[in-house]
Amino acid sequence: xxLGKNLLTALILIVTLSLSAQERNxxxxxxxxxxxxxxxxxxxxxxxxxxxxxxxxxxxxIKQKIDLRQKxxxxxxxxxxxxxxxxxxNQIMIESLKKDLSEIKEEYAKLxxxxxxxxxxxxxxxxxxxxxxxxxxxxxxxxxxxxxxxxRKQAQSINATQTVIKEKIAELQAAQQQKSSxxxxxxxxxxxxxxxxxxxxxxxxxxSQREQKLKEELDKKQAIAEQLNKQIQDxxxxxxxxxxxxxxxxxxxxxxxxxxxxxxxxxxxxxxIKRGVVTEKFGEHPHPVLDGIMVRNDxxxxxxxxxxxxxxxxxxxxxxxxKIPGLNNTCIIRHGKYMTVYSNLDEIFxxxxxxxxxxxxxxxxxxxxxxxxxxxxxxxxxxxxxLDPQKWLAGKK
Numbered sequence: 001x002x003l004g005k006n007l008l009t010a011l012i013l014i015v016t017l018s019l020s021a022q023e024r025n026x027x028x029x030x031x032x033x034x035x036x037x038x039x040x041x042x043x044x045x046x047x048x049x050x051x052x053x054x055x056x057x058x059x060x061x062i063k064q065k066i067d068l069r070q071k072x073x074x075x076x077x078x079x080x081x082x083x084x085x086x087x088x089x090n091q092i093m094i095e096s097l098k099k100d101l102s103e104i105k106e107e108y109a110k111l112x113x114x115x116x117x118x119x120x121x122x123x124x125x126x127x128x129x130x131x132x133x134x135x136x137x138x139x140x141x142x143x144x145x146x147x148x149x150x151x152r153k154q155a156q157s158i159n160a161t162q163t164v165i166k167e168k169i170a171e172l173q174a175a176q177q178q179k180s181s182x183x184x185x186x187x188x189x190x191x192x193x194x195x196x197x198x199x200x201x202x203x204x205x206x207x208s209q210r211e212q213k214l215k216e217e218l219d220k221k222q223a224i225a226e227q228l229n230k231q232i233q234d235x236x237x238x239x240x241x242x243x244x245x246x247x248x249x250x251x252x253x254x255x256x257x258x259x260x261x262x263x264x265x266x267x268x269x270x271x272x273i274k275r276g277v278v279t280e281k282f283g284e285h286p287h288p289v290l291d292g293i294m295v296r297n298d299x300x301x302x303x304x305x306x307x308x309x310x311x312x313x314x315x316x317x318x319x320x321x322x323k324i325p326g327l328n329n330t331c332i333i334r335h336g337k338y339m340t341v342y343s344n345l346d347e348i349f350x351x352x353x354x355x356x357x358x359x360x361x362x363x364x365x366x367x368x369x370x371x372x373x374x375x376x377x378x379x380x381x382x383x384x385x386x387l388d389p390q391k392w393l394a395g396k397k
Contacts, residue, residue: 034072035072037068047373059207059289063288072189076189211289214290224324258335269313282390284296299341302378308365312359312360319334331345346366347364
């Protein structure tokens with residue numbers, strides 16, 4: 001019975017080790033991605049700090065960095081919980097294996113003692129030949145063979161169990177070292193987070209002293225957003241009217257296929273830039289500085305490196321290119337009944353009517369001279385419905 005228990009324990013151990021290693025690798029990859037995102041936000045902030053002029057965009061990047069840092073600390077805490085559980089399981093497994101080993105050794109000792117007492121070939125032969133008939137002799141001979149095989153298996157089981165115990169102890173020691181390292185990392189990240197929150201508070205206080213200017217900037221921003229919305233809605237109305245005239249509101253087969261494919265790729269669309277930070281999310285939310293004032297964004301604002309190229313998130317047709325003072329160039333691409341909108345571009349490399357592929361370069365993001373950072377706005381529409389772009393874009397890897 002001890003042999004069977006040991007084999008079952010070893011099998012469970014192998015499966016547990018495999019799953020645990022996969023989970024650790026996944027968590028490690030996620031942690032590295034978060035650390036890279038934090039480094040990137042630091043790079044963007046350094047570009048702005050050289051100009052020594054605090055802006056709302058810089059405040060938004062500080063907030064994004066704090067959010068990322070909080071996610072990193074939360075993941076470190078989850079990792080610590082997982083490692084603590086792993087250490088406990090290892091300790092239980094080691095004790096179980098040691099108990100199994102003790103039982104196997106005890107059984108093996110009895111077998112060795114029995115073999116010693118019946119060690120001579122003469123005794124074994126007499127055991128067989130003293131049988132009452134041929135059938136009994138055959139059974140006794142078969143018993144001796146099984147007995148010898150069982151002894152060998154017990155010896156192999158002892159060696160295998162001892163090896164597994166050594167490996168498990170080594171894994172336990174490695175887990176304890178990793179836990180110590182993660183504890184130090186969590187403490188370090190918590191200290192940095194505290195300092196970043198203090199910096200955020202100072203930034204809010206500094207910006208709040210420019211209340212009148214911030215209100216003027218907000219009014220200007222809202223006026224620009226209204227102009228952009230009018231341009232988009234006018235185009236949508238034109239597209240619907242065109243379908244009414246030519247195809248009774250229906251899409252062409254090609255357009256319908258693109259529409260269906262776009263819809264089926266929700267949460268899997270590539271980002272419109274290779275690297276960037278969302279500095280203002282979709283929807284209505286409180287102003288970051290002005291108390292009691294709500295702001296609305298019909299898309300997402302993304303900050304990135306100066307001169308970063310902007311690309312289409314899906315194949316489609318360029319339907320409109322225009323310029324709005326304060327928002328620079330905008331490009332609208334149609335994907336069936338869906339529209340993606342790319343605003344605040346310095347240059348545009350495509351033309352109206354041009355059919356483009358997914359990830360094809362559209363233009364270059366506008367660089368704010370006061371900040372030294374590239375910023376642009378990205379929107380997703382389905383006819384007159386405004387959609388949250390982040391729900392359509394793939395998660396960053």
